[in-house]
Amino acid sequence: MPHNQMLKTRSYISHDAQWLEELMNKDWGGLPLVIRGEKYYPPQLDGIIAENEKGVAGFLFFDIRGKDCEIIVFEVFDKFKGTGTILLDKLKDIAKERHCSRIYLMTTNDNLDALRFYQKRGLHICGVHVDSVKISRKIKPTIGMVGDYDIPVRDEIDLEFIL
Numbered sequence: 001m002p003h004n005q006m007l008k009t010r011s012y013i014s015h016d017a018q019w020l021e022e023l024m025n026k027d028w029g030g031l032p033l034v035i036r037g038e039k040y041y042p043p044q045l046d047g048i049i050a051e052n053e054k055g056v057a058g059f060l061f062f063d064i065r066g067k068d069c070e071i072i073v074f075e076v077f078d079k080f081k082g083t084g085t086i087l088l089d090k091l092k093d094i095a096k097e098r099h100c101s102r103i104y105l106m107t108t109n110d111n112l113d114a115l116r117f118y119q120k121r122g123l124h125i126c127g128v129h130v131d132s133v134k135i136s137r138k139i140k141p142t143i144g145m146v147g148d149y150d151i152p153v154r155d156e157i158d159l160e161f162i163l
Ligand SMILES: CC(C)(COP(=O)(O)OP(=O)(O)OC[C@H]1O[C@@H](n2cnc3c(N)ncnc32)[C@H](O)[C@@H]1OP(=O)(O)O)[C@@H](O)C(=O)NCCC(=O)NCCS
Pocket: 074, 075, 076, 077, 078, 079, 080, 081, 082, 083, 084, 085, 086, 105, 106, 107, 111, 112, 113, 114, 116, 117, 118, 120
């Protein structure tokens, strides 16, 4: 059977709150999430949950403001097998239905896997904020100093997709 044939997406519901909180603590340094000084609480946002026969396979939370749709947090548990692409495609459909003109997000300089993933899926770098992670770290000291591949976490990089 091809991988991900069993994958389905659905909306986040309050029933998901407990596993989500555990994951935010384990993988994201707890809540709030901080993006360039602004605090975000995913349980209060719209979310898409991907599920397969084993349970939750990934999630994507987003925030629509006017014509902009921002990805706030996006994680897949068993990576590089197509789940992220399905979640991103679903978000593109939702953003179009809700009359958005672009999807955008911020990631950090160490997140090479995400930079590769997004750029191969049509998102373009539209901003680089040199050394701006230190501003977010003042609000959220749990943001690590060293990230993926042992790269120092310093810069915030914006990517966008025009719908
Ligand atoms: C970024 C993320 C959500 C993508 O989801 P995913 O399910 O792994 O992505 P898919 O399997 O649909 O796509 C795989 C793509 O990942 C990218 N990729 C990056 N590093 C890779 C690696 N080491 N091996 C394979 N693919 C890799 C490639 O672009 C690949 O696409 P390709 O097959 O066309 O080359 C996921 O990797 C993840 O959860 N990362 C950790 C959390 C995170 O960084 N979230 C985003 C923060 S903004």
